[in-house]
Protein backbone atom coordinates (compact mmCIF):
# COMPACT_ATOMS: atom_id res chain seq x y z
CA UNK A 425 0.00 0.00 0.00
CA UNK A 426 1.41 3.36 -1.01
CA UNK A 427 1.85 6.12 1.53
CA UNK A 428 -0.89 8.20 -0.07
CA UNK A 429 -3.38 5.36 -0.04
CA UNK A 430 -2.53 4.63 3.57
CA UNK A 431 -2.96 8.27 4.54
CA UNK A 432 -6.27 8.36 2.70
CA UNK A 433 -7.41 5.27 4.56
CA UNK A 434 -6.34 6.61 7.95
CA UNK A 435 -7.62 10.17 7.59
CA UNK A 436 -10.60 9.94 5.24
CA UNK A 437 -12.13 6.54 4.50
CA UNK A 438 -12.73 4.38 6.45
CA UNK A 439 -10.66 6.32 8.96
CA UNK A 440 -11.13 9.50 10.95
CA UNK A 441 -13.33 11.63 8.69
CA UNK A 442 -15.77 8.88 7.73
CA UNK A 443 -15.94 7.43 11.23
CA UNK A 444 -16.47 10.76 12.95
CA UNK A 445 -19.23 11.78 10.52
CA UNK A 446 -20.91 8.42 10.82
CA UNK A 447 -20.44 8.50 14.59
CA UNK A 448 -22.26 11.83 14.80
CA UNK A 449 -25.04 10.52 12.55
CA UNK A 450 -25.35 7.42 14.71
CA UNK A 451 -25.52 9.55 17.86
CA UNK A 452 -28.25 11.64 16.25
CA UNK A 453 -30.25 8.54 15.24
CA UNK A 454 -29.84 7.18 18.73
CA UNK A 455 -31.00 10.36 20.47
CA UNK A 456 -33.81 11.09 18.03
CA UNK A 457 -35.25 7.58 18.25
CA UNK A 458 -34.93 7.68 22.03
CA UNK A 459 -36.89 10.93 22.02
CA UNK A 460 -39.55 9.52 19.69
CA UNK A 461 -39.94 6.47 21.95
CA UNK A 462 -40.69 8.93 24.75
CA UNK A 463 -43.23 10.67 22.53
CA UNK A 464 -41.29 13.93 22.16
CA UNK A 465 -39.66 15.81 19.29
CA UNK A 466 -36.04 15.22 20.13
CA UNK A 467 -32.94 17.11 19.05
CA UNK A 468 -32.51 18.67 15.59
CA UNK A 469 -30.28 16.85 13.11
CA UNK A 470 -27.20 18.99 13.75
CA UNK A 471 -27.29 18.47 17.50
CA UNK A 472 -24.29 16.13 17.95
CA UNK A 473 -22.23 18.37 15.66
CA UNK A 474 -23.21 21.49 17.62
CA UNK A 475 -22.29 19.74 20.89
CA UNK A 476 -18.91 18.78 19.46
CA UNK A 477 -18.11 22.28 18.16
CA UNK A 478 -19.27 23.88 21.37
CA UNK A 479 -17.05 21.62 23.46
CA UNK A 480 -14.10 22.43 21.19
CA UNK A 481 -14.63 26.12 21.93
CA UNK A 482 -14.83 25.79 25.67
CA UNK A 483 -12.14 26.26 28.26
CA UNK A 484 -10.27 23.03 29.08
CA UNK A 485 -9.66 22.57 32.77
CA UNK A 486 -7.06 20.13 34.05
CA UNK A 487 -7.15 19.46 37.79
CA UNK A 488 -3.96 20.61 39.53
CA UNK A 489 -3.46 17.22 41.18
CA UNK A 490 -3.99 15.19 38.02
CA UNK A 491 -1.18 13.87 35.90
CA UNK A 492 -1.55 16.36 33.05
CA UNK A 493 0.16 14.27 30.34
CA UNK A 494 -1.87 11.15 30.98
CA UNK A 495 -5.01 13.25 31.35
CA UNK A 496 -4.47 14.85 27.94
CA UNK A 497 -3.27 11.77 26.01
CA UNK A 498 -6.02 9.35 27.03
CA UNK A 499 -8.84 10.67 24.79
CA UNK A 500 -6.56 10.45 21.76
CA UNK A 501 -5.56 6.87 22.67
CA UNK A 502 -9.22 5.87 22.91
CA UNK A 503 -9.95 7.39 19.52
CA UNK A 504 -6.86 5.87 17.86
CA UNK A 505 -7.73 2.38 19.10
CA UNK A 506 -11.27 2.63 17.76
CA UNK A 507 -10.17 3.94 14.36
CA UNK A 508 -7.56 1.18 14.08
CA UNK A 509 -10.19 -1.44 14.80
CA UNK A 510 -12.21 -0.15 11.85
CA UNK A 511 -9.45 -1.12 9.39
CA UNK A 512 -10.10 -4.81 10.04
CA UNK A 513 -13.84 -4.73 9.46
CA UNK A 514 -15.18 -5.34 5.93
CA UNK A 515 -17.05 -2.25 4.71
CA UNK A 516 -17.61 -2.22 0.96
CA UNK A 517 -17.24 -5.93 0.10
CA UNK A 518 -16.13 -9.06 1.89
CA UNK A 519 -12.57 -7.78 2.20
CA UNK A 520 -11.25 -5.44 4.87
CA UNK A 521 -8.37 -3.01 4.51
CA UNK A 522 -5.71 -4.78 6.56
CA UNK A 523 -7.35 -8.14 7.19
CA UNK A 524 -5.26 -11.15 8.11
CA UNK A 525 -5.83 -14.53 9.74
CA UNK A 526 -6.75 -13.74 13.35
CA UNK A 527 -7.94 -10.17 12.98
CA UNK A 528 -11.16 -10.93 14.89
CA UNK A 529 -9.09 -11.24 18.06
CA UNK A 530 -7.18 -8.05 17.27
CA UNK A 531 -10.44 -6.13 16.83
CA UNK A 532 -11.75 -7.50 20.10
CA UNK A 533 -8.60 -6.37 21.90
CA UNK A 534 -8.61 -2.97 20.23
CA UNK A 535 -12.20 -2.42 21.34
CA UNK A 536 -11.18 -3.16 24.92
CA UNK A 537 -8.67 -0.31 24.92
CA UNK A 538 -11.29 2.50 25.17
CA UNK A 539 -12.70 0.93 28.33
CA UNK A 540 -9.19 0.83 29.79
CA UNK A 541 -8.68 4.48 28.90
CA UNK A 542 -11.97 5.30 30.66
CA UNK A 543 -10.60 3.58 33.73
CA UNK A 544 -7.25 5.38 33.52
CA UNK A 545 -9.02 8.69 32.83
CA UNK A 546 -11.07 8.31 35.98
CA UNK A 547 -8.01 7.31 37.92
CA UNK A 548 -5.84 10.13 36.58
CA UNK A 549 -8.46 12.76 37.41
CA UNK A 550 -7.82 12.19 41.14
CA UNK A 551 -11.44 13.00 41.84
CA UNK A 552 -13.47 10.78 44.12
CA UNK A 553 -16.41 10.54 41.74
CA UNK A 554 -14.17 9.85 38.78
CA UNK A 555 -12.30 7.14 40.68
CA UNK A 556 -15.59 5.52 41.62
CA UNK A 557 -16.69 5.58 38.00
CA UNK A 558 -13.33 4.13 36.96
CA UNK A 559 -13.64 1.20 39.35
CA UNK A 560 -17.19 0.59 38.19
CA UNK A 561 -16.19 0.57 34.54
CA UNK A 562 -13.53 -2.07 35.26
CA UNK A 563 -15.96 -4.18 37.29
CA UNK A 564 -18.38 -3.95 34.43
CA UNK A 565 -15.64 -4.89 31.96
CA UNK A 566 -15.16 -8.23 33.72
CA UNK A 567 -18.88 -8.91 33.56
CA UNK A 568 -19.78 -8.24 29.91
CA UNK A 569 -16.47 -8.99 28.21
CA UNK A 570 -16.58 -12.78 28.59
CA UNK A 571 -20.12 -13.32 27.24
CA UNK A 572 -19.40 -10.90 24.40
CA UNK A 573 -16.27 -12.78 23.33
CA UNK A 574 -17.93 -16.17 23.67
CA UNK A 575 -20.78 -14.92 21.51
CA UNK A 576 -18.36 -13.60 18.89
CA UNK A 577 -16.50 -16.90 18.99
CA UNK A 578 -19.48 -18.96 17.89
CA UNK A 579 -19.81 -17.75 14.27
CA UNK A 580 -16.03 -17.94 13.90
CA UNK A 581 -16.05 -21.55 15.04
CA UNK A 582 -18.77 -22.37 12.58
CA UNK A 583 -16.81 -20.83 9.71
CA UNK A 584 -13.57 -22.40 11.05
CA UNK A 585 -11.59 -19.17 10.79
CA UNK A 586 -10.36 -16.28 12.94
CA UNK A 587 -10.40 -13.83 10.07
CA UNK A 588 -13.32 -11.50 9.51
CA UNK A 589 -12.96 -11.55 5.74
CA UNK A 590 -12.74 -15.34 5.47
CA UNK A 591 -15.78 -15.48 7.67
CA UNK A 592 -17.61 -13.00 5.44
CA UNK A 593 -16.70 -15.10 2.39
CA UNK A 594 -17.83 -18.33 4.06
CA UNK A 595 -21.17 -16.85 5.08
CA UNK A 596 -21.67 -15.38 1.61
CA UNK A 597 -21.38 -18.91 0.24
CA UNK A 598 -23.60 -20.43 2.94
CA UNK A 599 -26.00 -17.65 3.94
CA UNK A 600 -28.47 -19.90 5.77
CA UNK A 601 -25.91 -20.79 8.44
CA UNK A 602 -26.15 -17.23 9.71
CA UNK A 603 -29.37 -18.28 11.47
CA UNK A 604 -27.45 -20.71 13.67
CA UNK A 605 -25.96 -17.74 15.55
CA UNK A 606 -29.16 -15.96 16.54
CA UNK A 607 -28.78 -16.63 20.26
CA UNK A 608 -25.20 -15.38 20.19
CA UNK A 609 -26.39 -12.29 18.35
CA UNK A 610 -28.83 -11.45 21.15
CA UNK A 611 -26.15 -11.99 23.78
CA UNK A 612 -23.73 -9.79 21.85
CA UNK A 613 -26.26 -6.95 21.50
CA UNK A 614 -26.87 -6.90 25.24
CA UNK A 615 -23.17 -7.15 26.05
CA UNK A 616 -22.39 -4.36 23.58
CA UNK A 617 -24.58 -2.04 25.66
CA UNK A 618 -22.21 -2.75 28.53
CA UNK A 619 -19.19 -2.03 26.39
CA UNK A 620 -20.64 1.27 25.20
CA UNK A 621 -21.77 2.10 28.76
CA UNK A 622 -25.32 2.81 27.65
CA UNK A 623 -28.54 2.28 29.58
CA UNK A 624 -29.19 -0.24 31.22
CA UNK A 625 -25.45 -0.58 31.80
CA UNK A 626 -24.45 3.08 32.11
CA UNK A 627 -23.42 2.44 35.69
CA UNK A 628 -19.93 4.01 35.35
CA UNK A 629 -21.44 7.35 34.34
CA UNK A 630 -24.50 7.23 36.58
CA UNK A 631 -25.22 10.94 36.78
CA UNK A 632 -27.64 10.66 39.65
CA UNK A 633 -25.12 8.93 41.92
CA UNK A 634 -21.57 9.80 40.94
CA UNK A 635 -22.11 13.03 38.97
CA UNK A 636 -20.32 12.31 35.70
CA UNK A 637 -18.46 9.12 36.56
CA UNK A 638 -15.13 8.72 34.81
CA UNK A 639 -15.57 11.94 32.87
CA UNK A 640 -16.39 14.11 35.88
CA UNK A 641 -13.22 16.19 35.56
CA UNK A 642 -13.06 16.29 31.78
CA UNK A 643 -14.10 19.49 30.04
CA UNK A 644 -13.75 21.33 26.75
CA UNK A 645 -11.64 19.84 24.00
CA UNK A 646 -10.65 16.68 25.87
CA UNK A 647 -14.28 15.87 26.60
CA UNK A 648 -15.13 16.51 22.95
CA UNK A 649 -12.54 13.96 21.83
CA UNK A 650 -13.74 11.45 24.40
CA UNK A 651 -17.35 11.83 23.30
CA UNK A 652 -16.30 11.46 19.69
CA UNK A 653 -14.36 8.31 20.57
CA UNK A 654 -17.46 6.88 22.23
CA UNK A 655 -19.60 7.69 19.17
CA UNK A 656 -17.01 6.01 16.97
CA UNK A 657 -16.92 3.03 19.30
CA UNK A 658 -20.67 2.72 18.92
CA UNK A 659 -20.26 2.58 15.13
CA UNK A 660 -17.32 0.19 15.17
CA UNK A 661 -18.97 -2.06 17.75
CA UNK A 662 -22.14 -2.18 15.68
CA UNK A 663 -20.07 -2.76 12.53
CA UNK A 664 -18.29 -5.68 14.19
CA UNK A 665 -21.60 -7.27 15.18
CA UNK A 666 -22.93 -6.63 11.67
CA UNK A 667 -19.86 -8.27 10.13
CA UNK A 668 -20.00 -11.29 12.40
CA UNK A 669 -23.71 -11.91 12.84
CA UNK A 670 -25.35 -10.31 9.79
CA UNK A 671 -22.99 -11.21 6.95
CA UNK A 672 -25.59 -11.22 4.17
CA UNK A 673 -25.52 -9.45 0.83
CA UNK A 674 -21.73 -9.14 0.73
CA UNK A 675 -21.41 -10.47 -2.80
CA UNK A 676 -23.28 -7.55 -4.38
CA UNK A 677 -21.91 -4.43 -6.06
CA UNK A 678 -19.53 -2.55 -3.67
CA UNK A 679 -21.78 0.52 -3.53
CA UNK A 680 -24.77 -1.63 -2.59
CA UNK A 681 -22.72 -3.46 0.01
CA UNK A 682 -21.65 -0.11 1.46
CA UNK A 683 -25.25 1.10 1.67
CA UNK A 684 -26.18 -2.22 3.25
CA UNK A 685 -23.35 -1.76 5.73
CA UNK A 686 -24.69 1.66 6.75
CA UNK A 687 -28.19 0.21 7.07
CA UNK A 688 -27.00 -2.68 9.25
CA UNK A 689 -25.08 -0.40 11.58
CA UNK A 690 -28.00 2.02 11.91
CA UNK A 691 -30.32 -0.92 12.56
CA UNK A 692 -28.11 -2.00 15.47
CA UNK A 693 -27.97 1.58 16.75
CA UNK A 694 -31.78 1.72 16.61
CA UNK A 695 -31.96 -1.53 18.59
CA UNK A 696 -29.67 0.04 21.18
CA UNK A 697 -31.95 3.09 21.39
CA UNK A 698 -34.92 0.79 21.92
CA UNK A 699 -33.12 -0.98 24.76
CA UNK A 700 -32.24 2.42 26.25
CA UNK A 701 -35.87 3.51 26.19
CA UNK A 702 -37.17 0.21 27.58
CA UNK A 703 -34.90 -0.29 30.57
CA UNK A 704 -33.70 1.70 33.55
CA UNK A 705 -30.19 1.59 34.92
CA UNK A 706 -29.22 -1.48 36.93
CA UNK A 707 -27.07 -1.43 40.01
CA UNK A 708 -23.52 -2.66 39.53
CA UNK A 709 -24.03 -5.94 41.38
CA UNK A 710 -27.29 -6.61 39.52
CA UNK A 711 -25.39 -6.05 36.29
CA UNK A 712 -22.58 -8.48 37.21
CA UNK A 713 -25.16 -10.96 38.39
CA UNK A 714 -27.13 -10.69 35.15
CA UNK A 715 -24.04 -11.07 32.97
CA UNK A 716 -22.69 -14.14 34.72
CA UNK A 717 -25.99 -15.90 35.46
CA UNK A 718 -27.96 -15.22 32.29
CA UNK A 719 -25.75 -13.93 29.49
CA UNK A 720 -22.91 -16.33 30.18
CA UNK A 721 -25.01 -19.55 30.11
CA UNK A 722 -26.74 -18.26 26.97
CA UNK A 723 -23.36 -17.71 25.32
CA UNK A 724 -22.23 -21.19 26.42
CA UNK A 725 -25.40 -22.68 24.98
CA UNK A 726 -24.66 -20.94 21.70
CA UNK A 727 -21.13 -22.35 21.73
CA UNK A 728 -22.44 -25.85 22.42
CA UNK A 729 -24.91 -25.50 19.58
CA UNK A 730 -22.13 -24.33 17.30
CA UNK A 731 -19.85 -27.22 18.22
CA UNK A 732 -22.63 -29.68 17.47
CA UNK A 733 -23.60 -27.94 14.25
CA UNK A 734 -20.03 -27.60 12.99
CA UNK A 735 -20.08 -31.40 12.64
CA UNK A 736 -22.60 -31.03 9.82
CA UNK A 737 -21.57 -27.60 8.53
CA UNK A 738 -19.96 -27.53 5.05
CA UNK B 739 -17.41 38.45 13.35
CA UNK B 740 -15.25 35.97 11.51
CA UNK B 741 -16.75 32.76 10.18
CA UNK B 742 -15.12 30.69 12.91
CA UNK B 743 -16.48 32.77 15.77
CA UNK B 744 -19.89 32.81 14.13
CA UNK B 745 -19.88 28.99 13.95
CA UNK B 746 -18.76 28.90 17.58
CA UNK B 747 -21.57 31.21 18.69
CA UNK B 748 -24.05 29.13 16.71
CA UNK B 749 -22.83 25.96 18.43
CA UNK B 750 -23.02 27.64 21.85
CA UNK B 751 -26.58 28.75 21.25
CA UNK B 752 -27.62 25.34 19.98
CA UNK B 753 -26.08 23.24 22.70
CA UNK B 754 -26.47 24.66 26.19
CA UNK B 755 -25.86 22.02 28.85
CA UNK B 756 -27.22 22.96 32.20
CA UNK B 757 -26.47 22.15 35.79
CA UNK B 758 -29.11 22.64 38.42
CA UNK B 759 -28.15 24.03 41.80
CA UNK B 760 -30.34 24.66 44.82
CA UNK B 761 -28.99 27.43 47.02
CA UNK B 762 -31.56 27.05 49.75
CA UNK B 763 -34.85 27.15 47.85
CA UNK B 764 -38.06 25.89 49.41
CA UNK B 765 -37.91 23.17 46.70
CA UNK B 766 -40.92 24.36 44.73
CA UNK B 767 -38.67 26.05 42.19
CA UNK B 768 -36.59 22.86 41.93
CA UNK B 769 -39.67 20.80 41.29
CA UNK B 770 -40.59 23.18 38.46
CA UNK B 771 -37.06 23.00 37.03
CA UNK B 772 -37.14 19.21 37.16
CA UNK B 773 -40.59 19.28 35.59
CA UNK B 774 -39.21 21.39 32.75
CA UNK B 775 -36.62 18.65 32.12
CA UNK B 776 -39.19 15.88 31.74
CA UNK B 777 -40.09 14.47 28.29
CA UNK B 778 -43.37 16.42 28.42
CA UNK B 779 -41.54 19.72 27.91
CA UNK B 780 -38.78 18.15 25.76
CA UNK B 781 -35.90 20.51 26.42
CA UNK B 782 -33.70 18.47 24.09
CA UNK B 783 -35.42 20.34 21.24
CA UNK B 784 -33.15 23.26 22.12
CA UNK B 785 -30.17 20.99 22.69
CA UNK B 786 -30.48 21.41 26.45
CA UNK B 787 -29.14 18.48 28.46
CA UNK B 788 -28.93 18.16 32.22
CA UNK B 789 -25.38 17.40 33.34
CA UNK B 790 -24.28 16.18 36.73
CA UNK B 791 -20.90 17.87 36.86
CA UNK B 792 -20.09 21.59 36.60
CA UNK B 793 -17.17 20.75 34.29
CA UNK B 794 -19.59 19.79 31.50
CA UNK B 795 -22.08 22.60 32.02
CA UNK B 796 -22.52 25.92 30.22
CA UNK B 797 -25.50 27.29 32.09
CA UNK B 798 -26.06 27.08 35.82
CA UNK B 799 -29.74 27.14 36.71
CA UNK B 800 -30.00 28.37 40.30
CA UNK B 801 -32.91 28.53 42.65
CA UNK B 802 -33.14 29.80 46.20
CA UNK B 803 -32.07 32.85 48.11
CA UNK B 804 -28.44 31.83 48.84
CA UNK B 805 -28.24 30.98 52.50
CA UNK B 806 -24.98 31.96 54.16
CA UNK B 807 -24.00 28.31 54.47
CA UNK B 808 -24.22 27.64 50.77
CA UNK B 809 -22.64 30.89 49.59
CA UNK B 810 -19.11 29.44 49.43
CA UNK B 811 -20.31 26.31 47.67
CA UNK B 812 -22.18 28.37 45.10
CA UNK B 813 -19.08 30.39 44.36
CA UNK B 814 -16.92 27.27 44.19
CA UNK B 815 -19.26 25.46 41.80
CA UNK B 816 -19.43 28.55 39.63
CA UNK B 817 -15.64 28.67 39.49
CA UNK B 818 -15.48 24.99 38.54
CA UNK B 819 -17.45 25.62 35.36
CA UNK B 820 -15.31 26.18 32.26
CA UNK B 821 -15.64 29.47 30.35
CA UNK B 822 -17.88 30.70 28.73
CA UNK B 823 -20.55 30.21 31.39
CA UNK B 824 -23.88 31.73 32.29
CA UNK B 825 -26.18 31.77 35.27
CA UNK B 826 -29.97 31.79 35.25
CA UNK B 827 -31.71 32.75 38.49
CA UNK B 828 -35.03 30.93 38.78
CA UNK B 829 -37.68 32.15 41.19
CA UNK B 830 -38.30 35.26 43.22
CA UNK B 831 -35.88 34.06 45.87
CA UNK B 832 -33.02 33.68 43.41
CA UNK B 833 -33.76 37.06 41.81
CA UNK B 834 -33.99 39.17 44.93
CA UNK B 835 -34.41 37.04 48.02
CA UNK B 836 -38.18 36.84 47.62
CA UNK B 837 -39.99 36.22 50.85
CA UNK B 838 -36.67 35.76 52.61
CA UNK B 839 -35.36 39.15 51.58
CA UNK B 840 -33.48 40.81 54.40
CA UNK B 841 -33.39 37.73 56.61
CA UNK B 842 -30.26 37.45 58.75
CA UNK B 843 -29.35 34.08 57.24
CA UNK B 844 -29.56 34.74 53.50
CA UNK B 845 -27.68 36.86 50.97
CA UNK B 846 -30.94 37.76 49.20
CA UNK B 847 -30.25 36.83 45.59
CA UNK B 848 -27.79 34.90 43.43
CA UNK B 849 -26.44 38.14 41.94
CA UNK B 850 -24.98 39.16 45.29
CA UNK B 851 -22.51 36.30 44.93
CA UNK B 852 -21.94 35.53 41.23
CA UNK B 853 -22.86 37.37 38.02
CA UNK B 854 -26.30 36.44 36.71
CA UNK B 855 -27.26 36.64 33.03
CA UNK B 856 -31.02 36.05 33.16
CA UNK B 857 -33.73 36.32 35.77
CA UNK B 858 -36.91 34.24 35.79
CA UNK B 859 -39.31 35.67 38.39
CA UNK B 860 -42.21 33.73 39.87
CA UNK B 861 -42.93 31.85 43.07
CA UNK B 862 -42.38 29.35 41.62
CA UNK B 863 -42.20 30.13 37.86
CA UNK B 864 -43.92 27.68 35.57
CA UNK B 865 -41.72 25.32 33.50
CA UNK B 866 -42.71 27.32 30.40
CA UNK B 867 -41.32 30.47 32.03
CA UNK B 868 -38.04 28.73 32.87
CA UNK B 869 -37.67 27.45 29.31
CA UNK B 870 -38.49 30.94 28.02
CA UNK B 871 -35.82 32.42 30.28
CA UNK B 872 -33.12 30.03 29.09
CA UNK B 873 -34.05 30.47 25.43
CA UNK B 874 -34.04 34.28 25.80
CA UNK B 875 -30.61 34.06 27.39
CA UNK B 876 -29.41 32.10 24.35
CA UNK B 877 -30.96 34.74 22.10
CA UNK B 878 -28.77 37.41 23.67
CA UNK B 879 -25.69 35.37 22.78
CA UNK B 880 -26.60 35.52 19.11
CA UNK B 881 -27.02 39.29 19.02
CA UNK B 882 -23.94 41.49 18.59
CA UNK B 883 -22.25 41.99 21.96
CA UNK B 884 -24.14 44.37 24.20
CA UNK B 885 -24.67 44.46 27.93
CA UNK B 886 -26.55 41.37 29.21
CA UNK B 887 -30.07 41.67 30.53
CA UNK B 888 -28.83 42.83 33.91
CA UNK B 889 -25.62 42.04 35.66
CA UNK B 890 -24.45 42.76 39.14
CA UNK B 891 -20.79 42.17 39.86
CA UNK B 892 -19.26 39.61 42.15
CA UNK B 893 -19.70 40.46 45.81
CA UNK B 894 -16.49 41.34 47.67
CA UNK B 895 -14.85 38.29 49.19
CA UNK B 896 -15.40 38.08 52.97
Ligand code: SF4
Nearest residue numbers: 763764767829830831
Ligand atom coordinates in the same frame (compact mmCIF):
# COMPACT_ATOMS: atom_id res chain seq x y z
S1 SF4 C 1 -39.27 31.62 44.72
FE1 SF4 C 1 -40.99 30.79 45.87
S2 SF4 C 1 -41.11 28.70 45.19
FE2 SF4 C 1 -39.11 29.42 44.59
S3 SF4 C 1 -37.75 28.85 46.25
FE3 SF4 C 1 -38.48 30.92 46.67
S4 SF4 C 1 -40.24 30.67 48.00
FE4 SF4 C 1 -39.84 28.67 47.02
